[in-house]
Amino acid sequence: xxxxxxxxxxxxxxxxxxxxxxxxxxxxxxxxxxxxxxxxxxxxxxxxxxxxxxxxxxxxxxxxxxxxxxxxxxxxxxxxxxxxxxxxxxxxxxxxxxxxxxxxxxxxxxxxxxxxxxxxxxxxxxxxxxxxxxxxxxxxxxxxxxxxxxxxxxxxxxxxxxxxxxxxxxxxxxxxxxxxxxxxxxxxxxxxxxxxxxxxxxxxxxxxxxxxxxxxxxxxxxxxxxxxxxxxxxxxxxxxxxxxxxxxxxxxx
Numbered sequence: 001x002x003x004x005x006x007x008x009x010x011x012x013x014x015x016x017x018x019x020x021x022x023x024x025x026x027x028x029x030x031x032x033x034x035x036x037x038x039x040x041x042x043x044x045x046x047x048x049x050x051x052x053x054x055x056x057x058x059x060x061x062x063x064x065x066x067x068x069x070x071x072x073x074x075x076x077x078x079x080x081x082x083x084x085x086x087x088x089x090x091x092x093x094x095x096x097x098x099x100x101x102x103x104x105x106x107x108x109x110x111x112x113x114x115x116x117x118x119x120x121x122x123x124x125x126x127x128x129x130x131x132x133x134x135x136x137x138x139x140x141x142x143x144x145x146x147x148x149x150x151x152x153x154x155x156x157x158x159x160x161x162x163x164x165x166x167x168x169x170x171x172x173x174x175x176x177x178x179x180x181x182x183x184x185x186x187x188x189x190x191x192x193x194x195x196x197x198x199x200x201x202x203x204x205x206x207x208x209x210x211x212x213x214x215x216x217x218x219x220x221x222x223x224x225x226x227x228x229x230x231x232x233x234x235x236x237x238x239x240x241x242x243x244x245x246x247x248x249x250x251x252x253x
Contacts, residue, residue: 003238004035004245011246019052033069034061035245038086038230038237039206040075047075069252071245074206083248091244092127095229098236100132102228103202104139107178110200110221116140119175121198123166124182125152128204132180133161144172146187170195178202181209190214204228 002020009015016030028034040058042048047056061070062077070077073086085091107115118141122133125147137143137160144162146169147153153163164172169187173179173196181187181203188196188210196215201222203209208224215222229237 003235004241005238007239007242008245011242013246013249019047019049019056022051022053028061028064031068033071033245033249034065035241036061036070036072036075038073038227038241040072040086044075069249071248085241085244085248088244089127090247091240094240094243095237096127096131098229098233098240099128099204100135102232103132103180103204103225104135105232106202106223106225107180107200110223111178113177114140115178117142118177119144121146121169121172121176121179122182123169123180123187123209125149125156126182128182132182134159137161144176146172173197181205183209185209193218193220196220 005015005017005020018028037048039048045058047058047061049056058075062079065081067079067081070079070082071085072082074084076084104115115136116139120136120141121144122129122136123146125133125145129145133143133145144164145156146164146166147156148166153165156163166183166187170192173188173192176198179196179198179201181201182205184205184207186209190211193210193215196218198220201210201215201220203212203222203224204226206226210222212222212224229240
């Protein structure tokens with residue numbers, strides 16, 4: 001968020017911050033637009049601000065905002081003045097790139113073999129799944145993609161991927177060296193882990209596609225890795241967010 005603040009200032013916005021660093025206590029009432037972080041909340045009650053000196057309640061933010069624009073990533077507010085930028089293609093499609101590259105970085109760091117000629121299973125063919133599968137294939141991986149929709153499976157076939165229905169993932173678990181999950185729902189049950197040959201499982205979803213603790217019990221390195229853009233490419237992530245904010249503000253004028 002600090003990079004986004006600097007980029008917004010560079011674009012001509014007057015920027016004040018609260019909770020980005022210790023002692024950072026900007027005044028909400030002075031802002032025309034309230035930009036909340038990625039993710040906006042982890043408990044459904046407070047803004048995710050680990051460096052703040054105090055808690056910021058979501059209800060407090062909504063009450064203080066009045067009719068001013070609230071930009072949120074995931075949290076739901078009742079007013080029409082709130083925009084969930086995390087759900088916008090203009091943000092999430094660009095953000096899929098640092099997410100995919102961050103996942104690949106983790107895969108390289110946590111395996112003792114090359115991605116080249118390894119067998120990668122990408123679960124889900126949404127925004128992140130599309131970018132991730134393409135980059136893995138470009139590195140020489142043998143990529144299998146799971147999807148729910150027949151149209152997505154057909155598209156994957158035309159692009160040269162092996163495919164499997166997401167509801168039938170257990171069929172390919174014995175043949176994957178690395179598993180990347182992008183689906184925000186349980187897609188691999190504990191019983192299916194018995195047949196999983198992968199040495200590494202990376203979960204990029206928020207809610208979790210499998211139980212990392214159960215995978216660890218079976219000798220699999222299991223990583224929970226939401227929010228990768230801000231961790232592995234904070235400058236790029238900040239610029240993407242600043243661009244999105246600029247577009248939203250311009251459209252609201």
